[in-house]
Amino acid sequence: MSKVSRRKFLAGSLAGGAAVMVAPAQKALAAGNFSGFPDGMGVLVDMTRCVGCRSCEAACNKEQNLPAPEQSFDDYSVFDQTFHHGTQKRRPTEGAYTVVNRYETEGSDKPTYRKIQCMHCNEPSCLTSCFVKAYTKTNEGAVIYDEHVCVGCRTCMVACPHHIPAYSYSRVIDPVVKKCIFCYETRVSKGKPPACVDICPAQVMTFGKRKDLLRIAHARIKRNPEKYQDEVFGEHTVGGSAWMYLSGAPFEELGFDTDLPTEPVISNVKGFLGMVPMVLAIWPALFTGMHLLATKNKDHGHEDSHAEEGEE
Numbered sequence: 001m002s003k004v005s006r007r008k009f010l011a012g013s014l015a016g017g018a019a020v021m022v023a024p025a026q027k028a029l030a031a032g033n034f035s036g037f038p039d040g041m042g043v044l045v046d047m048t049r050c051v052g053c054r055s056c057e058a059a060c061n062k063e064q065n066l067p068a069p070e071q072s073f074d075d076y077s078v079f080d081q082t083f084h085h086g087t088q089k090r091r092p093t094e095g096a097y098t099v100v101n102r103y104e105t106e107g108s109d110k111p112t113y114r115k116i117q118c119m120h121c122n123e124p125s126c127l128t129s130c131f132v133k134a135y136t137k138t139n140e141g142a143v144i145y146d147e148h149v150c151v152g153c154r155t156c157m158v159a160c161p162h163h164i165p166a167y168s169y170s171r172v173i174d175p176v177v178k179k180c181i182f183c184y185e186t187r188v189s190k191g192k193p194p195a196c197v198d199i200c201p202a203q204v205m206t207f208g209k210r211k212d213l214l215r216i217a218h219a220r221i222k223r224n225p226e227k228y229q230d231e232v233f234g235e236h237t238v239g240g241s242a243w244m245y246l247s248g249a250p251f252e253e254l255g256f257d258t259d260l261p262t263e264p265v266i267s268n269v270k271g272f273l274g275m276v277p278m279v280l281a282i283w284p285a286l287f288t289g290m291h292l293l294a295t296k297n298k299d300h301g302h303e304d305s306h307a308e309e310g311e312e
């Protein structure tokens with residue numbers, strides 16, 4: 001089984017089991033039924049402008065109150081880091097919701113920098129795969145989650161076609177999933193651009209309504225066809241996303257998965273449902289038990305802290 005098809009199979013398998021639990025409540029998100037968020041916001045990332053300063057990483061760290069990084073944000077040696085025998089570059093983690101990587105591409109003497117974070121998909125498979133409904137797609141386009149509801153089952157990590165959710169391995173008790181939340185509470189819900197967008201000194205990112213960003217993106221390509229690839233990544237991939245990219249270099253040379261389908265990942269799940277019925281029986285039962293246990297523990301924690309507050 002090839003790398004891509006194996007991953008799609010796994011994504012389908014885990015999301016499939018969970019989909020049984022969430023299907024009625026999230027019917028509107030099923031492929032083909034999704035009416036979308038016509039006035040949803042988004043970000044257009046023009047990678048031809050990025051200079052790799054990592055200011056966006058620093059801004060995200062501050063805005064989201066994330067722990068201090070192991071290497072400071074002005075340490076550019078991070079661009080040399082590779083993993084899995086040199087096949088992968090840095091990915092977002094529980095302590096860094098966005099990272100910037102450097103790529104040398106064929107036919108160009110200048111590197112290209114790519115900022116990675118959650119794409120805030122139009123039809124998010126993290127959401128449709130989560131049987132405890134920890135995720136929400138807001139009208140503004142942000143895909144957010146409630147970590148008090150998350151049971152740390154990691155289904156969304158497997159379901160995400162962009163490999164974004166990270167696991168909080170540092171939390172020994174009650175680990176949860178972590179990812180970019182589009183600065184929803186502090187900024188985007190108030191009409192303000194995300195912190196990473198705001199700080200960028202090279203105006204790499206444009207914040208606005210998704211439909212306007214698409215117009216801007218295609219106008220840039222039309223004006224400068226020799227500068228840009230004739231594609232807006234995120235316009236159609238897995239149903240489209242709020243975050244989209246313009247590139248001078250071929251997207252596949254920058255670590256983008258150009259084999260992803262245009263249909264949302266949830267539609268792959270449908271085929272899987274018929275294949276492995278046992279998963280459907282076991283998976284929800286297993287994680288319902290986990291959820292009840294985790295909720296019970298959390299409730300105890302809350303009671304304890306309330307009791308402490310009440311004590312004088």
Ligand code: SF4
Binds near residue numbers: 159163179
């Ligand atoms: S990129 Fe992944 S984590 Fe982000 S909204 Fe899409 S499916 Fe969810």
Ligand code: SF4
Binds near residue numbers: 059180
């Ligand atoms: S949108 Fe907010 S949470 Fe997401 S990468 Fe940017 S600063 Fe971080």
Ligand code: SF4
Binds near residue numbers: 055100
């Ligand atoms: S702040 Fe802007 S120029 Fe600097 S790395 Fe981030 S996207 Fe690139």
